[in-house]
Each structure stands twice: as C-alpha cells, then as structure tokens.
Amino acid sequence: PTADAAKAPKAPKASKKSKLQVSLKTPKGTKDWADTDMVIREAVFNTLSNIFKKHGGVTIDTPVFELREILAGKYGEDSKLIYNLEDQGGELCSLRYDLTVPFARYVAMNNIQNIKRYHIAKVYRRDQPAMTKGRMREFYQCDFDVAGSFESMVPDAECLSILVEGLTSLGIKDFKIKLNHRKILDGIFQISGVKDEDVRKISSAVDKLDKSPWEAVKKEMTEEKGQSEETADKIGEYVKLNGSLEEVHTILSQDASITSNELAKQGLDEIATLMKYADAFGIDSYISFDLSLARGLDYYTGLIYEAVTSASAPPKNASELKKKAKSVEDASEYVGVGSIAAGGRYDNLVNMFAEASGKKSTKIPCVGISFGVERLFSLIKQRIQTSTDIKPTATQVFVMAFGGGKDWTGYLPERMKVTKQLWDAGIEAEYVYKAKANPRKQFDAAEKAGCHIAVILGKEEYLDGKLRVKRLGQEFADDDGELVNAADIVAIVQERLSQV
Amino acid sequence: PTADAAKAPKAPKASKKSKLQVSLKTPKGTKDWADTDMVIREAVFNTLSNIFKKHGGVTIDTPVFELREILAGKYGEDSKLIYNLEDQGGELCSLRYDLTVPFARYVAMNNIQNIKRYHIAKVYRRDQPAMTKGRMREFYQCDFDVAGSFESMVPDAECLSILVEGLTSLGIKDFKIKLNHRKILDGIFQISGVKDEDVRKISSAVDKLDKSPWEAVKKEMTEEKGQSEETADKIGEYVKLNGSLEEVHTILSQDASITSNELAKQGLDEIATLMKYADAFGIDSYISFDLSLARGLDYYTGLIYEAVTSASAPPKNASELKKKAKSVEDASEYVGVGSIAAGGRYDNLVNMFAEASGKKSTKIPCVGISFGVERLFSLIKQRIQTSTDIKPTATQVFVMAFGGGKDWTGYLPERMKVTKQLWDAGIEAEYVYKAKANPRKQFDAAEKAGCHIAVILGKEEYLDGKLRVKRLGQEFADDDGELVNAADIVAIVQERLSQV
Incomplete structure (x- = not known):
C-alpha cells in the first residue's frame, strides 16, 4: 500500500473539490436512451401502437404531472412512491404514477361515455431501483384501455388478446398470463372471516406471494394484520389453487362456500363467460387461473391479470446472491x-x-392492459440484435467533392447547394462539414452513416454541369459510377434509390 | 333575484362541499391532447422528425427531470421558472426547462466528440400562461442540434435551413428569421461603455425590445441597471439597425468602432461566412439581421436567431385590450x-x-434550433383542417352479424373469431361489444370508425361456411356485397382493401 500511495501524490483535495463538483449523471433510477437502444425502443413502440390501432384504439396525451388530489387514495400502500413537485406557490402537483388514473380523470372530466384509448408515455415511482433488471424510477408504460358499458367480459377478453398479440409480436413466447378475479378473492376473504375493512390490506399481503413463501405471508396476516390463525389457513388453502381456467373453475364450482357467496359467485360466472371468449380468440392456452394473484392497486374491481416469463421470478439462489451483493x-x-x-x-x-x-x-366501467417496456427491453434487445443489422441514421446519399491543386476550393457551398436540392425532394442526404476533405474521409463518413449512394462533384466535371452518381458498398468498390447532368440529379438519385 | 333563489333551493353548502371536492382539471398551464388535435400533432411531429432524419439526425431521450445542479446557472433571469421536485430524501431534482442543457449534459457525460441529434419532448416552465395563444407551462419542443468542431458557420447554416424547411413543410409561409450574433452584441456593449460584469443583464434588457418600446428599455438600463445616459443612447443607436444580412453587414463594416473591436470583428467575419452558405441554401430572403435580438438564455456564444410570424407580435391595440381583460x-x-x-x-x-x-x-462547440410546437399549433391546425378530412381511428374493417328469430344468438364469439383472424393478418378490425346488435347499430358503429369494408356473418350463410364482404360508404348503399368462403376471408379482405 505504501508503494501505491507514492504513485499518486497529486490526489485532489476532496473536501475543496467536491464543493464545486457537479455529478455528471442522470438522477437515480433514470437513464438516457440513445443509439441502437433508441432505435429498438422506437420499433417496440411502433409494434405496440400498431396493435393498439388494429383494435380501434385512439391515442391521448395527458400532462406528466397531475393535481395531487387526483392521485390521492388510488394506489394503496404504494402511494408513498409518488413523486411530489415542490410547493412553489399555486397548485400542489405530483408526477403521474401510472397512465390509468390520468385516463380515468380524463374520461370523467370530459363526460366520455365510451372510448378505446392507448397511451405510450413515462410514469414515475420512487422505488429502490435495481437497475440492470429493468426496475427504474422513470419508465415507459404502453397502455390500452376500454371505457364504457359493454357486454360482460368482451372488452376484458380483447385486452387479454392484445396482451398475447403484443408479447408474441415482440418475439416473446415463453410467457404465461396469471389471472384472477377480485370478486372471487374478496369472496374468499369473506368466507375465511376477514372483516370488510381489512380486505384491502389482506389482499396486499396475498399480493406478495410471488416473492415470499406462504409462511411469511401468513405471518404478516396474523402478526401484523390481526387475522386469526384459522382465517389465514383458510385463505391459504384457496390461494394455492392454480391451473387452466377450466380446471380451477370446475374446482370452485363444486365448492359450496364459494357458490353460496354472492361476490365469489358473480366472479365465477364472469370467468365462465370469459372462457367462451378466450376460446374464440384462441388465447386460453396462455392463461393460468391463479388464486394467489392479488395485484397491489386499490382500484381494481373485477378481472386482474399479469404476464410473467421465466425472467420474472427471482433466481433459485437469490438469498445467496443477496448476501454477496455489494x-x-x-x-x-x-x-x-x-x-x-x-x-x-x-x-x-x-x-x-x-x-x-x-x-x-x-x-363508466373500464378495463385495460399495460406493457412495461423497460422490463421487456432486455429480452427484446437480444432477439433484435441477433436478427437484424440496425442502421444508425436514415441517411441515404452522401454528397462529396473530389479535386486538388492550388486553386482547389473544396466546393463546400456547391456541395451544400446540391444537398439542398436532395433535401427539398425529401431525400436523406449529408456532406462533410469541412471546406476541403479528401476522398477517403468522405467515403468513411458515408460508410459510417450507412449511405447507399454517393453524389460526387468532380473539380472539372462540375464546371461542365455534370455530377457523378456512384453506388456505395464493398461490391461496388471497382465501379466508378456514372456521369449525369447536374440538372437531372434529383430524378436520377430517386431512381437509383428505388433499386437499392 | 328572489324568483331565482326560489327555483334553486337545494344549493349545496359551499363550505362543507368544497372540502370534499376534487378539481377535475389538469394543472394550470397544462392540457390533455386528444381527438383530431392529437392526430394533427402526430402529423407535425412526423413532418419535423422526417426533416431531422433527412439531415442525418439521430434521436435521444433524456429523463424528464435532471439533478438540480445540472440546470443551475444556465437560464439567467428565467431560472426562477424552473419546477423543482420536492425533497423527499435523496437527490434534489428539477423538471427540465429545455432540451438543450440535458443534451449538453449527455454529450459531456458520454465524451461524445460529434453528433447530430434531434429530440421531441416536453419541457416545463412556471410561466404565467395565457392559454389560448399557446403559452403553456408544459409544452413540447422539437430540437435539432449539432455538436462537434466543424468548419465555421456550416452547421449554423444547416440549422437555419432546417428552420426554413420545417416551417415551410408545416405550411407556414409568412415568417421571418431575426438573426444576430452575441459577439457583435457584446462588442457593441463594450464600445458603448458597459462593464463586462454588466453585459448579461444589459443583454436581457435589450431582449425585451420585441415587447417594449426603446424608452422603457433605456429606463431599465439607466435607472435599474446602472448605465449612464450616454451608454444607453449609444446602445440605442446600434440596436435599431436591421435589414438583410448584406445591408447590415455593409453598415457595420464601415463603422470603425465595430471593426476595431475584437469581439464585434469576429462576429462580423462569421456573418460574412454565413452569407455564402445562406446563399447556397437559398434561405437568405427569410433572414433579417436585427441587432435588437438578444435572446434571454445565458449559454449562447455566437449566432442567435428566432422565427416570428405576424401572430408573434402583440396586437396594435394591446394596451386597450389589457385594460378590458377579465x-x-x-x-x-x-x-x-x-x-x-x-x-x-x-x-x-x-x-x-x-x-x-x-x-x-x-x-465541443454546439449549435441548434428548437421548434415550439404549441405556438405553431393553431396556425397549423387551421390549415390541416381545411385541407383534409381526419380519420378518427385506423380501423378498416367492421365485422357484423345479421340474424333474428328465437334461436338467434347474435354470433358474438363467432364475430370475435373472425376478427381475430383479421388482427392476426395485421388488419385493423372492430366489432360491436354486444351479444345481439341490430344491423343499423353495427353500420353506424362502422361509419363512426371510418371503416371501408364490412365482413358480415349471416345467420344461415355462416353455418354454410360463408361470409359476406361489402364495401361501406354512401356510393355502395345498394350493393349487397359478395358471398365468399370463410376460409378465404383474410386474403379477400386484403385484396379489397388494396382497392380502397
């Protein structure tokens, strides 16, 4: 260690420096999107919004922040994760936590009777982020919701179909949809002896079953949330049930406690209706009826569902890894x-x-589906990068000038003039921002931009009203291109591009 | 008034009710985008991003909030308009005020040597909004910036060309670009006797000349900002100059005070270079060299410019209207x-x-251009709405069922099955979310969605494996459509759609 210290004698005085120093970073839990990630993300958004449009969706855009009172009381225990804006005088506002509450506010505010809307935008949660697995504080949601009074379970089935279409279109195949019904769950709580006022907090205990074993959840119910041993055990028997819609429906239909409970019976009847439509859409094989699914949010009243993949669960040796984590x-x-x-x-x-x-x-009854793009991203990125070559820019044509000698100007304004003609015709074109650039540098820049065609101003040729048009790429290395009239350049480039 | 009071005896007790009441609105200075406004806005974004791509731009996305220290000291007097997030523990953050500072942070953070980037996103300013003229607290900017060391004035000229291409592509023709150079302005301040430490605050006084008469600005300089009468008058002589690049360049070139001031001379030389490139791009006619343009932001160091239309200035009778305003x-x-x-x-x-x-x-020198979409919007909306019919949804095909009698089910799952086949083939399709719907209602829904084709499940025909395909619209009212094999429906619909 003494040797190391000797090697670094000029260590900055930390106390003085840190005062002036700015952290050159994005806030915790946020990130910049750029380069190929950005290209891929745009492709994901396109895929999903095309599906939403295919189902008759229209899009809206709501403010990033809402009046604080609009968000209040909508998110249960997670309300503490809401980002507030500072009180700088005027209204109290908070960043949106999801796109659902702003949507409901929009529908109520405008007296809308029915709408199918999609919305792709950022939402904000002051969560403890574990960056590389895609948990962020600022992240995108892609939502499709149907508002309006319709035939029971029809829009619900369509949202499930959109879920399947969305994930399969993004190349994700090994997923399953865990599905449950709030009314069945609430019925189970009633049957098990949970008081009405305790239902939501017991529900959020059940919600932890995907991360915690039953013993831990039971302990929360009995020790923290005041339920009897007997109540907890009765809940435990039900929430371990899962299987196909048909299997679990059959089991519950034969359970007299369930069928004699009004809430549970209603939920069960809706599941029976859903089975017909899931069959019509051919999506039943993706669905797992899972009574342990509770979903944290307060506002759900009927069907609830979430899609999981093998990457959704913690790894088998999680507790070991947790000890090792820095x-x-x-x-x-x-x-x-x-x-x-x-x-x-x-x-x-x-x-x-x-x-x-x-x-x-x-x-105004509503049902919806929300895709978490960040969480999907790593899965999608892997697939897209192996299957396609991503073009960094849209540039198609590079305008160059070749010349030399004492009087050689580099034809910069002339290159600009030619490029402007291409732009005006809608053609993506660039040139080197340098008065005189050698051919090598210009070809390199064209290649970096992924261009297909070069338009070359030769020193003498240009004075004769001629331009050279050349295909770019390894296979055209020996091709000198073709000399054409400068006046025809736009039409000729368009024709060449159509052949690329 | 007594009669009125008698008619409304059940007026709610305001004091009690207001406690419970939630304001169903978006925060001040923000709005929802929906319906045709949203369709138009998407079209505007497409137009601009296509232009940005045409110039070789790549896009990035930065977080909506930045560390507060990143924004500090960048916006001069306007810093008070920054929205802060509440200190809820952890880092102090603020909503971005523009897209430029986050871009510079991104370039510095990633050691980027050169990039042409565009970014279309919302920015936040706690301004006093005057809603209907497009001043908002949350609004979109569409930015294109070039970072990197290049030939002088070449990227600057390209940004000006993008400005012209952008506005003309959006159908805006009666605009002019006011242009000035910070170095010339700073030279003028030096010549006039302004001390270096006063330059920025005198600059922001000059910046008010588009809204206030010279007398008011002079008063600010002398009474509030400590300049002598003589200094103010000397500045006043210069800042009234405006005309074409060539005209004003000629006047300044003949002014020995200007040409002997190092800063002003540098600026003037750059203007001379710019003149060549503006000519090459054919954009010189749009430019007005205007020495009264100062721009409020602290970070500009060279060329500055802004585009104005006749709608940019306050109306002639503004002070009268101000008195009348509610x-x-x-x-x-x-x-x-x-x-x-x-x-x-x-x-x-x-x-x-x-x-x-x-x-x-x-x-890493930078230059950029930012379009204020909200401000452009009313101008654009007027033009688009008169020239085209905006289709509310993307839906092309409506799937219907016709039947009747005691045993008529309405074919809901069957309609879903047929619709799913169309979705799976990428065709935008809808159906009525109702078990049994009469033909009239189904045709109305199809019309509302702007559909071109109906696929009809006839009660008997469907049992025979047949579907009816019919063109929609007034001119096809008497056409019963064609009976086709259900197995071929996707191919037939695709073929019909290609003829629409």
Whole structure:
C-alpha cells in the first residue's frame, strides 16, 4: 500500500473539490436512451401502437404531472412512491404514477361515455431501483384501455388478446398470463372471516406471494394484520389453487362456500363467460387461473391479470446472491423483473372522480392492459440484435467533392447547394462539414452513416454541369459510377434509390 | 333575484362541499391532447422528425427531470421558472426547462466528440400562461442540434435551413428569421461603455425590445441597471439597425468602432461566412439581421436567431385590450405568441459540464434550433383542417352479424373469431361489444370508425361456411356485397382493401 500511495501524490483535495463538483449523471433510477437502444425502443413502440390501432384504439396525451388530489387514495400502500413537485406557490402537483388514473380523470372530466384509448408515455415511482433488471424510477408504460358499458367480459377478453398479440409480436413466447378475479378473492376473504375493512390490506399481503413463501405471508396476516390463525389457513388453502381456467373453475364450482357467496359467485360466472371468449380468440392456452394473484392497486374491481416469463421470478439462489451483493441498491442479481405486462378491470374509478368533483354519478366501467417496456427491453434487445443489422441514421446519399491543386476550393457551398436540392425532394442526404476533405474521409463518413449512394462533384466535371452518381458498398468498390447532368440529379438519385 | 333563489333551493353548502371536492382539471398551464388535435400533432411531429432524419439526425431521450445542479446557472433571469421536485430524501431534482442543457449534459457525460441529434419532448416552465395563444407551462419542443468542431458557420447554416424547411413543410409561409450574433452584441456593449460584469443583464434588457418600446428599455438600463445616459443612447443607436444580412453587414463594416473591436470583428467575419452558405441554401430572403435580438438564455456564444410570424407580435391595440381583460391570467387577447422557433450557438456549455464534473476540459462547440410546437399549433391546425378530412381511428374493417328469430344468438364469439383472424393478418378490425346488435347499430358503429369494408356473418350463410364482404360508404348503399368462403376471408379482405 505504501508503494501505491507514492504513485499518486497529486490526489485532489476532496473536501475543496467536491464543493464545486457537479455529478455528471442522470438522477437515480433514470437513464438516457440513445443509439441502437433508441432505435429498438422506437420499433417496440411502433409494434405496440400498431396493435393498439388494429383494435380501434385512439391515442391521448395527458400532462406528466397531475393535481395531487387526483392521485390521492388510488394506489394503496404504494402511494408513498409518488413523486411530489415542490410547493412553489399555486397548485400542489405530483408526477403521474401510472397512465390509468390520468385516463380515468380524463374520461370523467370530459363526460366520455365510451372510448378505446392507448397511451405510450413515462410514469414515475420512487422505488429502490435495481437497475440492470429493468426496475427504474422513470419508465415507459404502453397502455390500452376500454371505457364504457359493454357486454360482460368482451372488452376484458380483447385486452387479454392484445396482451398475447403484443408479447408474441415482440418475439416473446415463453410467457404465461396469471389471472384472477377480485370478486372471487374478496369472496374468499369473506368466507375465511376477514372483516370488510381489512380486505384491502389482506389482499396486499396475498399480493406478495410471488416473492415470499406462504409462511411469511401468513405471518404478516396474523402478526401484523390481526387475522386469526384459522382465517389465514383458510385463505391459504384457496390461494394455492392454480391451473387452466377450466380446471380451477370446475374446482370452485363444486365448492359450496364459494357458490353460496354472492361476490365469489358473480366472479365465477364472469370467468365462465370469459372462457367462451378466450376460446374464440384462441388465447386460453396462455392463461393460468391463479388464486394467489392479488395485484397491489386499490382500484381494481373485477378481472386482474399479469404476464410473467421465466425472467420474472427471482433466481433459485437469490438469498445467496443477496448476501454477496455489494450494496442494497445492487439488487440486480437477486431479484426477478416481475410482471412484464399487467392490467385488470376498474369499474369505479371514473365514477369516483365524477362524484368527488360534484358531477352527476355515472358508472363508466373500464378495463385495460399495460406493457412495461423497460422490463421487456432486455429480452427484446437480444432477439433484435441477433436478427437484424440496425442502421444508425436514415441517411441515404452522401454528397462529396473530389479535386486538388492550388486553386482547389473544396466546393463546400456547391456541395451544400446540391444537398439542398436532395433535401427539398425529401431525400436523406449529408456532406462533410469541412471546406476541403479528401476522398477517403468522405467515403468513411458515408460508410459510417450507412449511405447507399454517393453524389460526387468532380473539380472539372462540375464546371461542365455534370455530377457523378456512384453506388456505395464493398461490391461496388471497382465501379466508378456514372456521369449525369447536374440538372437531372434529383430524378436520377430517386431512381437509383428505388433499386437499392 | 328572489324568483331565482326560489327555483334553486337545494344549493349545496359551499363550505362543507368544497372540502370534499376534487378539481377535475389538469394543472394550470397544462392540457390533455386528444381527438383530431392529437392526430394533427402526430402529423407535425412526423413532418419535423422526417426533416431531422433527412439531415442525418439521430434521436435521444433524456429523463424528464435532471439533478438540480445540472440546470443551475444556465437560464439567467428565467431560472426562477424552473419546477423543482420536492425533497423527499435523496437527490434534489428539477423538471427540465429545455432540451438543450440535458443534451449538453449527455454529450459531456458520454465524451461524445460529434453528433447530430434531434429530440421531441416536453419541457416545463412556471410561466404565467395565457392559454389560448399557446403559452403553456408544459409544452413540447422539437430540437435539432449539432455538436462537434466543424468548419465555421456550416452547421449554423444547416440549422437555419432546417428552420426554413420545417416551417415551410408545416405550411407556414409568412415568417421571418431575426438573426444576430452575441459577439457583435457584446462588442457593441463594450464600445458603448458597459462593464463586462454588466453585459448579461444589459443583454436581457435589450431582449425585451420585441415587447417594449426603446424608452422603457433605456429606463431599465439607466435607472435599474446602472448605465449612464450616454451608454444607453449609444446602445440605442446600434440596436435599431436591421435589414438583410448584406445591408447590415455593409453598415457595420464601415463603422470603425465595430471593426476595431475584437469581439464585434469576429462576429462580423462569421456573418460574412454565413452569407455564402445562406446563399447556397437559398434561405437568405427569410433572414433579417436585427441587432435588437438578444435572446434571454445565458449559454449562447455566437449566432442567435428566432422565427416570428405576424401572430408573434402583440396586437396594435394591446394596451386597450389589457385594460378590458377579465383577469391577469387572461392575457390571450393582448399578447403575441412570441417566437415560433429559435436557437443559436453555444460553444461553452458542454465544456462547462466537463470541467464542473472534474473531467478534462474539451471544447465541443454546439449549435441548434428548437421548434415550439404549441405556438405553431393553431396556425397549423387551421390549415390541416381545411385541407383534409381526419380519420378518427385506423380501423378498416367492421365485422357484423345479421340474424333474428328465437334461436338467434347474435354470433358474438363467432364475430370475435373472425376478427381475430383479421388482427392476426395485421388488419385493423372492430366489432360491436354486444351479444345481439341490430344491423343499423353495427353500420353506424362502422361509419363512426371510418371503416371501408364490412365482413358480415349471416345467420344461415355462416353455418354454410360463408361470409359476406361489402364495401361501406354512401356510393355502395345498394350493393349487397359478395358471398365468399370463410376460409378465404383474410386474403379477400386484403385484396379489397388494396382497392380502397
């Protein structure tokens, strides 16, 4: 260690320097998107928005922040994760936590009776991020929601179909949809002896079953949340049930406690209806009816569902990895990515806004599906990068000048003039921002931009009103191109590009 | 009034009700985008991003908030308009005020030597909004910036060309580009006797000349900002100069005070270079060299410019309208929209970040242009709405069922099955979410969605494996369509759609 210290005698005085120093970074849990990641992400957004449009969706855009009171009381235990804006005088606002609550606010505010809307935008959660597994504080959601009174389970089935279409279109195949019904779950809580006022907090205990073993959840119910041993055990028997829609439906239909409970019976009937439509859409094989799925958010009232892949669960040796991790924040090794898409039915949210604002009460039932792009991204990136070569820019044509000698100007304004003609015709074109550039440098720049065609201003040829058009790429290395009239350049380039 | 009071005896007790009541609105200065506005806005973004791509631009996406220290000291007097996030523990953050500072942070952070990047995203300013003229607190900017060391004035000229291409592509023709050079302006301040430490605040006084008369600006300089009468008058003589690049360049070139001032001379030489390139791009006619343009932001170091239209200036009778306005916030009647696009050169910003973070000092000169979409929007909307019919959804095909009688089910799962086949082939299709819907209602829904083709499941025909394909629209009202094999439906619909 003494040798090391001797080697670095000029270590900056930390105390003085750190005062002046700015951290050149993005805030914790946020990131810049650039380069091929950005190209891939745009492709993902395109894929999903095309699916949303295919289903008749229209898009809206709401502000990044909402009045704080709009978000209040919508997210249960997760409300503490909401980002507030500083009170700088005027209204109190918070960054949106999801796209669902702003959507319901929009529907209520504009007295909309029915709409299929999609929205692709960023949402904000002050979570402890484990970066590399895709948990972020600022992340994109891609949401499709149907608002309006329709035939039972029809829009629900369509959201599930969109979920399957979305994931398969993104190349994700090994996923399953865990599905449950809030009314069945609430019925089970009633049957098991949970008081009405305790239902939501017991529900959020159940919600932890994907990460914690039953023993831990039971302990939370009995020790922290005041349930009896007997109640917890009864819940435990039900929430371990899972299987195909048909299997679990059959089991529950034969359970007299379930069928005699009004809530559970309603939920069960809706599941029976859903089975018909899931069959019509051919998506039943993806669905696992799983009574342990609870979903954290307060606003769900009916069907709830989430898609998981093998990457969703923590690795088998998670607890070992947790011990080895360098810091609490470096959780990337021992957590799973969680669900990659999720949603459900929320029939009271719009009305909650209408009533709270003093409007006439109007029931606008809603159901939706939300894709978590960041969580999907690593899976998608892997697939896209192996299958295609991503072009860095859209540039098609590079305008160059070749010449030499004492009087050689480099033809910079002339290159600009030719390039402008191409731009005006809608053609993507670039040139080197240098008065005189040698041919090698210009070809290198063209190659870097991924150009297909070069338009060359030869020193003498240009004075004769001629330009040279040449295909770029290894296979055209020996091709000198063709000399054409400068006046025809746009038409000729367009024709050559159509052959690329 | 007594009669009125009698008619409304059940007025809610305001005090009690207002406690519970939620304001069903977006925060002040923000709005929802929906319906045709959204369709138009998407078209505007497409137009601009296609232009940016045409010039070799790549896109990046930065977080909506940055570390507060990243934004500090970049915006001069406007820094008070920055939105801060509440200190909820952890880093102090603020919403981005523009896209330029995050871009410079990105370039410095990643040691990027050169990049042409575009970015279309929302920025945040706690301004007093005058809604209807397009001043908002959350609004979109569409930015194109070039970072890197290049031949003088070449990227600057390209940004000006993009400005012209952008506005003309959006159908805006009656605009002019006010252009000035920070070095010339700073030279004028030196010549006039302004001390170096006063330059920025005198510059921001000059910046008000588009809204205030010279007398008011002079008063600010002498009474508030400590300049002598003589200094103010000397500045006043220069800043009234404007005309074509050539005209003003000629006048300044003949002014010995200017040509003997090092800063002003540098600026003037750059203007001479720019004249060549503006000519090459054929954009000189749009440019007005205007010495009163100062631009508020601290970070500009060279060329500065902004595009204005007739709607940019306040109306002639502004002061009269101001008196009549109902509230301070209802300024829409007496303010102009301001500049519709603006930008300039900022050669020190990237290095400022590099140095402040303790990195090696590296000069990465930058220049950019930013389009203010909200301000452009009303102008654009008018033009688009008169010229085209905007289709509300992308839906092409409506799947219907016709039948009747006691045993008629409405073929809902069957319609879903057929629709799913179309979706799987990438065809935009919808159906009515109702078990049994009469033909009228189904045709109405198809029309509302703007569909071109109906696929009809006839009660008997469907049992025979047949579907009916019919063109929609007034001119096909008497056409019963064609009966086809259900197995061929996708290919037949695709073929029909290609003929629409």
